[in-house]
Amino acid sequence: MSRMKRVAGPDPRAGFKAGGRDCGTSVPQGLLKAARKSGQLNLSGRNLSEVPQCVWRINVDIPEEANQNLSFGATERWWEQTDLTKLIISNNKLQSLTDDLRLLPALTVLDIHDNQLTSLPSAIRELANLQKLNISHNKLKILPEEITNLRNLKCLYLQHNELTCISEGFEQLSNLEDLDLSNNRLTTVPASFSSLSSLVRLNLSSNQLKSLPAEINRMKRLKHLDCNSNLLETVPPELAGMESLELLYLWRNKLRFLPEFPSCSLLKELHVGENQIEMLEAEHLKHLKSILVLDLRDNKLKSVPDEIILLHSLERLDLSNNDISSLPYSLGNLHLKFLALEGNPLRTIRREIINKGTQEVLKYLRSKIKDDGPSQRDSATETAMTLPSESRVNIHAIVTLKMLDYSDKQATLIPDEVFDAVKSNIITSVNFSKNQICEIPKRMVELKEMVSDVNLSFNKLSSISLELCMLQKLTFLDLRFKMLPEVLYRIFTLETILISNNQVGSVDPQKMKMMENLTTLDLQNNDLLQIPPELGNCVNLRTLLLDGNPFRVPRAAILMKGTAAILEYLRDRIPT
Known part of the structure; x- marks a missing residue:
């Protein structure tokens, strides 16, 4: 190449589109040059209304600088470039993506959150190496069926869109570990979801779900399940069979009963605040051996059972804004670091003691465990x-x-x-x-x-x-x-x-x-x-x-x- 000279006649590079000609100032050539070396390109927050062709064709076209200089040093050998594996085009004004997306088959990370996308191109099926896809904070109403072709996908973020249903075949994403569908308009979760056997974290919060499928217990690796801010009136008893579950969020629903968890021995946090739960029984508590946080605020509880003492690991207990008039003295023997009691008609503990905080309340309860003999x-x-x-x-x-x-x-x-x-x-x-x-x-x-x-x-x-x-x-x-x-x-x-x-x-x-x-x-x-x-x-x-x-x-x-x-x-x- 170092001996090549300019000659008259046909351009030996004909057939290649010179990269950068449609980029203007939106994508600096230096950024593209660095991306060819690193395999990563970040175009976040550049006020883009469309993705420039030079981005899609970054691994296809001859770089702009090659048109001015036909002699390259060892550090400028564009033909030895690295395929783009990470593309971030978040926080822009994109309303659509073209099928030119297929020109980046090596992508493992595609981040297009915080745009104005209403759909995705069918060419997304060709990103077979994709492992992380962030489409959150857009205006998607449906997902293309082609998304189910992304069999290597591990993280899929779809929160804050306008989705009303889940695509058929979604369960084919068998390697998916982290799925966020929060803040959409979902009314149901298909039973086929249970086939997502690798899932560790599932966020379904802020939707319009009235129920969960009983088959959800087949997600044997699931550790984090967030169903906050839905319309759930009950939780399927099969949920108790989720042996790996550690964090369960059911805050702000319409639950009247606390579910039982006979197999959830690893459950560390249970959040059921802002529901309509009226009773807390020993059966609800006896299997929560590892529980650290129990959030029961803003319910209709009238009492706390003595069996609360069974929760030896409990560190945080929120009972605020219920109808509790008295507490079991045994509560004082728990090693709580935080106890919230505000908004209850408590008659057995003076307000001044409650105002002094958790340790003062526990101290008071312990002092009452035995009559002063x-x-x-x-x-x-x-x-x-x-x-x-x-x-x-x-x-x-x-x-x-x-x-x-x-x-x-x-x-x-x-x-x-x-x-x-x-x-x-x-x-x-x-x-x-x-x-x-x-x-x-x-x-x-x-x-x-x-x-x-x-x-x-x-x-x-x-x-x-x-x-x-x-x-x-x-x-x-x-x-x-x-x-x-x-x-x-x-x-x-x-x-x-x-x-x-x-x-x-x-x-x-x-x-x-x-x-x-x-x-x-x-x-x-x-x-x-x-x-x-x-x-x-x-x-x-x-x-x-x-x-x-x-x-x-x-x-x-x-x-x-x-x-x-x-x-x-x-x-x-x-x-x-």
Whole structure:
């Protein structure tokens, strides 16, 4: 090639269409050149109303630069280019795609979300290597039957379209692992869905489903099933046979009964809030051996059975907005990290105790498990005699509840006698709330190997010292603060951060993503002007509260849909 010369007569490259002639400025030649080397092309957010021919023909035509230079170095050998395997054309104004799509047979990833597509070309059947297809946030009313030819497809995202039914033969996508059909207009799920034997995650939320097929139990690998915001009145009993199921979302439906789960021994989260469930029975609970989160808010429950104590692994229990008048005292023996009781006509627990939070409620319930018998009174009397400072230090809480409680004293410092009173006792909780302290007590480090819950709310903290990082088992931290302290990002064991009603103006999503144990983040009533889309990557969050901030997006309608919807919304808007 280096010896080729320009000669008169026919162009030896005739028959090839020169790439780039129809690209204009929408697709820079440098981007195409890089794509030929990497096999990846990202054209997201370029205001495209159609896909330029040079994109479809990137592996077919001679590059534009070849027309000006017939001598190529080793790094410019366009004929040795890499086939395009990843094409991202999301966040544009595309209304259709042409059959030229077949010119990219090597594609494994095609991302066309957030456009205005009403249909897909039949040529999509020829993308036999496709593994991930994202068509979410478009205007599709039907799916072409040709999509069932994509036998290597593993991830298919169809959320936020206008689909009313599922294509015949859909079950042929036997390698599909992740399927999102949320926010469409589906009224039924075909029984043939059960043949999607590789499916691990299925999202059917925000449709118009009145029932689920009994055959759904054949999905033996399914771990995540989301049926939030539908019209379900019952759940097929066969659902109990889904042995791999870990997360089940049935929030905002019309359920009157809680399903039983005799085989779902791996179920970790059950969300059935905003239904019409009237009764919670022992049969519903006895098989939930691995349950971590049980969400029953906004139902019509009148009581909680004593068998709730069978849920040894339970960490989060939401009973808010029901008709519960009393709670079983045995609930106090559970190791709950979050208990919501607001909106119930409770008569046995004073409102002031409920307002103090989960640990105070559990402490109260535990204190009621036994009638204050002689042995307890004698023990308390003996303690008071040997420790005169009990008037200031709650020794009963230290010995019985493993809690160091010095709250609501309006103290500017935590006295040494408070820490001295611990002696050889094991302490798992610290409550120094409602005081006037300006810094973390240095002697907190003495509890570094045992304390897991720390409540420092309603104080005058202006900074947080690094000593807090030394609390090796810290999982719960309640603060009232003007900004999210940098040190919090370094406490990777944290599971709960409550920092509402402050003046927090920003959060660092990259650092927060590193906090893999964080499941609850309460940022309500702060000064957040924007929510970074990257926060959507914090997929371990189960509760994200953002109400009462001055940001404009996500809109209130998104916030009302709950944490999963917020995170999905944010992820869809991450620049790619």
